[in-house]
Amino acid sequence: MTSSQLSSPLERLGWSEFFADQVQPSEADLIPRRIASVHRARIEAIDVTGPVGLAFPSNTNTGDYAVGDWVLADSLTDMLVRRLDRKSVLQRRPEGGRGQQLVAANVDTLLIVTSCNADFNLARLERYLIMATQAGINPVIVLTKADTADDADMFQAQAEALQRDLPVIALNGRSADAVSLLRPWCGIGQTVALVGSSGVGKSKLVNTMTGPESDTKQKTGTIREYDAQGRHTTTARSLHAVSGGGWVVDTPGIRTLT
Known part of the structure; x- marks a missing residue:
């Protein structure tokens, strides 16, 4: 069995236990997404379905987010809920x-x-x-x-x-x-x-x-x-x-x- 068969779709995006351990039971309905690019007025991400845009509150400073960050988003609104702690x-x-x-x-x-x-x-x-x-x-x-x-x-x-x-x-x-x-x-x-x-x-x-x-x-x-x-x-x-x-x-x- 190859490593690609052993890896889950999220793990192929760089997901690991380090991030999974941060998700609370109350956040089980939220979708993990990884930030792919950060601009002054928008943030683009990827998840297991492919590229996706992220919505965020009007008071959000996009400069607080980095390419490679893992975030949790609402599955219905694509609203960014919170960023997970960084490994590096x-x-x-x-x-x-x-x-x-x-x-x-x-x-x-x-x-x-x-x-x-x-x-x-x-x-x-x-x-x-x-x-x-x-x-x-x-x-x-x-x-x-x-x-x-x-x-x-x-x-x-x-x-x-x-x-x-x-x-x-x-x-x-x-x-x-x-x-x-x-x-x-x-x-x-x-x-x-x-x-x-x-x-x-x-x-x-x-x-x-x-x-x-x-x-x-x-x-x-x-x-x-x-x-x-x-x-x-x-x-x-x-x-x-x-x-x-x-x-x-x-x-x-x-x-x-x-």
Whole structure:
């Protein structure tokens, strides 16, 4: 019997005993839903039936919710009733602002994406590793554009030296091989989040991970290889199904780290 046969529809969305234990007997008629995207005036979610919109009270601050959150909703009105406690939460400091901004919640693995060119920066990677530790998320460093670099092994060795037993994967983000290389962290019900500078190929990698049939393709931008400066092509955080059963959160290029 395969793992997909053993997993319930909710578990395939990332549901686990951690969340089930929070549901009170009086809430048995409410529907668990996972937030797929958060906008200023709307929240989109997924449940066992597919994508669904969430209604919420007029005094709700959508900024209090993160992609990946689990919530309970009324089955008749789609009204959001409450958010369940988070297993992990990824935050950043807004550029020019104070406090913390939610990036993603209930993430199992943080894919720290950089490229085998001028973007590679050990100090920045260390800050991302600190972010993962603070969030309670396991880190994996992903080196993109390895196929175009003459010295990809050198980049990989430097990254591996940052932390003991740190997984470092060098790949071509456009290649189908990327999916198999990342499969250990993208199994059924598992959630990964991608972070990294703009222009390192996160959107290309998301497109490869979600497969050719996905209707949530991320736009990809051009980049000048000399200085590795790319355009921002992801403007909002969003949750996508990964080929093979997992979930991926794509994020805009993070300029300001916690």
